[in-house]
Amino acid sequence: MLQKVLIVNRGDIALRIIRACRELGISTVVAHSTVDAESMAVRLADESVCIGPPRPAESYLNMPSVMMAARLTDADAVHPGVGFLSENAEFAEMVTAHDLVFVGPSAQHIRQMGDKALAKSTAKALGIPVVPGSDGVVDTAEEAQDVADGIGYPVLIKAVAGGGGRGMRVVESHDDLPQAFAACRHEARTAFGSDAVYIEKYLDNPRHVEIQLFGDGKGGAVHYFERDCSVQRRHQKLIEEATAPGIPDAQRLAICEVARKAVAELQYAGPGTIEFLYLDGAFYFIEMNTRLQVEHPISEMLCGVDLVHEQLRVASGYGMSRTQADIVPQGHAIECRINAETSEGFLPSPGLITAVHAPGGPGVRFDGHIFSGYKVSPYYDSLLAKLIVHAPTRALAITRMQRALEEFHLEGVASLAPFHQRVMANKDFQDGGVSINWLQKQLDAGTL
Ligand code: MV4
Numbered sequence: 001m002l003q004k005v006l007i008v009n010r011g012d013i014a015l016r017i018i019r020a021c022r023e024l025g026i027s028t029v030v031a032h033s034t035v036d037a038e039s040m041a042v043r044l045a046d047e048s049v050c051i052g053p054p055r056p057a058e059s060y061l062n063m064p065s066v067m068m069a070a071r072l073t074d075a076d077a078v079h080p081g082v083g084f085l086s087e088n089a090e091f092a093e094m095v096t097a098h099d100l101v102f103v104g105p106s107a108q109h110i111r112q113m114g115d116k117a118l119a120k121s122t123a124k125a126l127g128i129p130v131v132p133g134s135d136g137v138v139d140t141a142e143e144a145q146d147v148a149d150g151i152g153y154p155v156l157i158k159a160v161a162g163g164g165g166r167g168m169r170v171v172e173s174h175d176d177l178p179q180a181f182a183a184c185r186h187e188a189r190t191a192f193g194s195d196a197v198y199i200e201k202y203l204d205n206p207r208h209v210e211i212q213l214f215g216d217g218k219g220g221a222v223h224y225f226e227r228d229c230s231v232q233r234r235h236q237k238l239i240e241e242a243t244a245p246g247i248p249d250a251q252r253l254a255i256c257e258v259a260r261k262a263v264a265e266l267q268y269a270g271p272g273t274i275e276f277l278y279l280d281g282a283f284y285f286i287e288m289n290t291r292l293q294v295e296h297p298i299s300e301m302l303c304g305v306d307l308v309h310e311q312l313r314v315a316s317g318y319g320m321s322r323t324q325a326d327i328v329p330q331g332h333a334i335e336c337r338i339n340a341e342t343s344e345g346f347l348p349s350p351g352l353i354t355a356v357h358a359p360g361g362p363g364v365r366f367d368g369h370i371f372s373g374y375k376v377s378p379y380y381d382s383l384l385a386k387l388i389v390h391a392p393t394r395a396l397a398i399t400r401m402q403r404a405l406e407e408f409h410l411e412g413v414a415s416l417a418p419f420h421q422r423v424m425a426n427k428d429f430q431d432g433g434v435s436i437n438w439l440q441k442q443l444d445a446g447t448l
Contacts, residue, residue, distance in 0.1 A: 001316045002026050002077045002101060006070045007045065008060060009081025012369045012386060013294070014041035017079050020308035029073045031066055033059035035377050040369045049073055054379040060084040063091055070100055077101035077315060083381075086291040087114060103315040105270050105290045106217070113272075113288040117160045117198040123274070123285045126262035131277065131284040133200035141178040147199045148177055154202040157184040161192035163287055165235030170202050203284065205435045206277035208232070209244045210289075211259045212299040214307070216314055217269030222324045223260040224299040224307070226252060230436050231423065233346065238416070238439070239423060240295040241334045242302045245394055245432030247278065255283045260324070270311055271296065277436075294386070297367060298333035301390035332394040334401050336420040338368070338408070339382040343419035350376045351413045353384075359407035363390045363400055376413050384415060394432065398424050422448050 004027040007017050014030055018041060021028045030045040035054040042048040049069040052059030059065065061084055070078055078095045080086040086104065089111040095102040104110070113119045117136050124130045134147045137160060148155040148171065157180060159167030169184040171177050181197070189195040212224035228244035229237045243252060259274045273289040296307050305327070310320055340349045353374045358366040368385025376382065389404055391397040402424045408417050423429050426448060428438065442448035 001318070002312060004029060004073070004075045005077045005079050005103065005312070006031055006066075006073060006075035007041070007079050007081065008051075008066050008085055009079070009083070010036050010039065010041060010060065010369075010380065011383060012367045013081040013292075014039075015044060015369050016367060017081060017308055018044050020306060020312060023306075024309060024312055026312060029069070029075055031060075031069045033379075035375075035379060040371060040374075047073055054377065056084065056379070063094055066091075067094060067098060070095075070098070075100065077103055079103040079311075080291070082292055082294055087289070089114060101315050103270070103311055105215075105268055105272065109266065109268055110290045113290050114163075115160055116158060116163055116287060117196065119288050120198070120285065122266075123262065123288070126265055128258055128262055128274070128285045129283055131200040131203065131286065134198045136198060137196045138199050141181040144181050144199055145174055145177050149174060151199075151201045154204075156200045156202040157181060157197050158200060159184065159188035159192060159194070160196035160198060161188065161194045167191060167197075203277050203279050205437050206279035206284075207244070207433065208275065208436050209247070209278045209283065210273045210275040211256050212293075212296065212307075213259055213263045213268070213272045213274060214310055214314075214320060215263045215266070215268035215270065215272065216320050217267055218319075219264055219267050220320065221260050221264035221268065222320065222322060222327055223256040224303050224305065224327060225256055225329050227295055227298055228433075229295060230434055231429070231439055232436060233439050233443070237295065238337050239335065239420065240298055241332065241394070241397075242298040243329060243332065244278070247433075251281075251283075270314055271307055294337070294383070295335055297365060297386060297388045298335045301333040301365065301388055302329045302331070303327050304330070331390060331392040332397040333388060333390045334397045335386050335388045336401060336405070337383055337416065338385045338387055338420070339416045340376045340384050340413045341382055341416055342414040343416055343422075346416075347414075348378065348382055349414035350378045350382075352376075353410065354412035355409065356411070357407070357409040358385070359387065359404035361404070361407075363397075364404045365389070370410075384410075384413075387420075395430075398430060
């Protein structure tokens with residue numbers, strides 16, 4: 001087993017990794033910025049090392065500083081967590097070049113999936129259904145018009161280096177295309193340093209359904225079923241659930257199996273997520289994330305697994321603890337992301353937390369890093385805690401989430417808890433299967 005892991009992250013995910021390491025007897029070092037010196041992760045880790053000032057570019061994204069921290073503390077592995085350096089192929093390479101274990105997939109797989117056009121062609125070649133569109137990158141507006149005329153409007157121009165909602169443009173007609181094409185390329189060049197784009201049919205009002213996968217790096221892979229992450233605002237997921245409601249079991253299982261086979265074929269190592277849009281009864285691949293995701297706990301609760309244990313096992317060369325037959329989904333799990341934002345208007349609410357009480361009881365998991373005296377910093381994302389519930393049925397999971405949200409108590413900063421209560425009580429949400437535009441429509445209409 002690995003002996004000492006350097007955790008290059010903060011907040012609840014740093015705690016999540018510390019907890020898994022503790023249970024496996026692995027020592028932990030948390031690399032932190034100056035403002036995070038008093039964090040719960042620093043308190044709970046065996047060691048800590050400051051890697052720079054608050055701004056992420058100077059600390060959590062500062063590769064030389066991180067490598068120095070690994071060397072100084074004699075770590076034998078680096079865990080990037082979620083966000084920050086977790087999908088940076090250059091960093092994964094650097095870690096490996098220094099004879100340290102990168103707890104994650106190979107740099108090659110990170111790079112392959114980071115190029116969204118290459119990810120799509122790879123997925124297609126592996127038998128995964130994709131959105132109709134260009135065969136890879138499109139170089140000229142004329143070529144783009146030919147593709148778009150063929151698939152029909154509206155179409156979406158997407159940056160190869162984009163993802164997570166950045167670098168996309170909808171085009172309604174043949175005549176609108178050249179201007180949008182030029183603008184999208186320009187934006188992509190400015191934002192990502194690459195103006196490569198590709199074209200897809202624009203899917204109107206789909207659901208976002210993603211599959212949790214896990215590979216052993218040697219051609220073995222399992223899936224941990226799917227999550228529905230459609231309740232989002234401006235590309236920020238707010239509520240996720242597993243499994244996806246209202247999709248026939250046979251169809252869910254079939255797409256999970258296609259995705260599992262693809263990841264096995266790739267000899268992919270560690271956790272990964274294949275994202276789909278689901279519209280009119282069909283799945284369409286959009287992206288693959290080559291990291292642990294924020295919402296991984298709902299799959300853990302559904303399947304009774306610890307995905308970070310699995311990650312550390314595979315990184316240590318022990319292989320996965322289960323085969324597909326060992327993975328049995330039970331009941332239903334829901335996660336609410338409790339951000340330090342107002343529940344009316346989603347305005348950031350930094351400041352000092354003066355009191356907090358975490359919910360508990362059967363089927364409730366609170367993955368948070370907050371405590372009384374914690375200062376919510378404006379430098380980082382505003383996630384205070386993930387509240388996850390598990391229950392035998394979806395209806396009981398909603399009731400349990402309502403009960404847990406009632407127990408949650410916070411003073412000093414605003415949170416999304418009241419917003420989540422409104423969603424849990426909403427008829428559309430309770431019916432299940434809302435689309436990615438549902439939340440914004442409700443907010444615009446003042447019906448939530
Ligand atoms: C799309 C789409 C509609 N049609 N692709 C946004 C983030 C990136 N992961 C892909 N995204 C989308 N791709 C086609 N062909 C709509 C979105 C999209 C979206 C997807 C998932 C979750 C939330 C979203 C919000 C707006 C747009």
